[in-house]
Amino acid sequence: TLSSPCVMACSRTCSRILGLSLGTTALFAAVANTLLLFPNWNVTYLLRGLIGRHAMLGSGLWGGGLMVLTAATLISLMGWRYGCFSKIGPCRRMLIALLSSGLALLGALICFITSGVALKDGPFCMFDVSPFNQTQAWKHGYPFKDLHNRNYLYDHPLWNSVCLEPSKAVIWHVCFFSTLLCISLLQILLVVIHFINSFLGLFCSLCEK
Template sequence: MPCSQTCSRILGLGLGTTALFAAGANVLLLFPNWEVSYLLRGLVGRHALLGSGLWGGGLMVLAGATLVSLMGWRRGCLSKSGPCRTVLVALVSSGLALLGAVSCFITAGMALKDGPFCMFDVSSFNQTRAWKYGYPFRDLHGRNYLYDRSLWTSVCLEPARAVLWHVALFSCLLCASLVQALLVALHLVNSFLGLLCGLCGRLP
C-alpha cells in the first residue's frame, strides 16, 4: 500500500505538470508571434480557439491529477477510504483525465492535418494579386506541408513563422496528450495493484 500511494503521488504530479504544459501551449497558440492583435481581430485558427489544451488537456486532466494526488496522500475524503471508494475514485479520476487527453489529442491531430490559419496569396486561382486569411495547406493536393519544409516560408505571408508556431505548439499538445494517456493507464494499473495488495493484507 505505501508503494501504491507513492506511485499515486508521482503520477498525480506528472499529470498536473503535463496539464499545465498543455494549457500553456494552447494559450501561446492564441497569440501568434507573441502578438495580441491577431486574437483581437479574430485572425486565430479555430483549432486554437477551441481551446482543448485549456479545458481538455489542461483543466480536465488537472482535476483528475488532483484526485490522483489525494489518493496518494490520503487527504480529505480519501483519508480513510475503503476498497470500493478507492476503485470509484480511481475510475473517476482516470476517466476524467483520459477524456481530456483524448479531446486534446484529436484536436491537435486535426490542427496538424489542416495546417495553420494564415494570410496567403490566392492569385494563382483568379489571376489577380490578392491575399486572404484561411487554411492554404488544406487545398494542396499531393503535397504534405509537414514533410515539405520549403512550403513553410513560401505559402503563409502573415503571421511571420506561422507554420513553425503552429507545428511546434500543436506537436507539443499532441505529445502532452499521449503522455497523459500513458500516465492514466499507469494510474489504473497502480490503483488495482494497490487494491489487491490491500485485500490480501487483510486476509488472515
C-alpha cells in the first residue's frame, strides 16, 4: 500500500527530530550540573571540597548528559540511515531502538532521582550551629535536611538567613537542580515517544513486506 512507505518516512523524520531534541537536552543537563560545581561562579568551593554530594555525583553529566547523548546519537543515525544503519532490517532497527531507549531512560531516571533528592535535602553550605553546639559556631553541611516541620522550598525567608556561605546558595541549588529535574522529565517523555515511533516503524515495515 501507499500508506506504509509514507509512515516509514514519517517515522525516520521523527527519529531525526527526537535524536536532535534528546541531544540538546543532554547538553543542557551537562551545563546545569557543571554550574552546580561553581556556586556564584566561584571555583574556590570546588577546590576546597565544599560542594554537595548531589552535585559531585554528576548525574547531569554522565546520566542525563553522556548516556542520553549516546542514545540520541544512535537515534539520529537510524533516522538518517547513516553508515552501518543504512541497510539494517526492521527487527534489528527495533533492537537498536530498544537499546537506545533503555540507555536514555536509565540516564534520565538517574538524573531525575538525584535531582529530586537534592531538592529535598537542600544545599550544602556553611551555617550557624551555635544553638545546638556551643563548642562550634559554624560548620558546613545540609542545614535544611533536619527541618522536619518546615519545607525550605516554600519558606523563602529561610533562603537568606540560614546559609551564610556561599551567598545565595539556596537560590543556586534550587534553580539548577529544578532545571535538571525538568530536563530529565522531558527526556523521559522523548524516550517514550521514541519507543512508540520505533514500534510503529517496525509494524509498518512488517506490513509492507
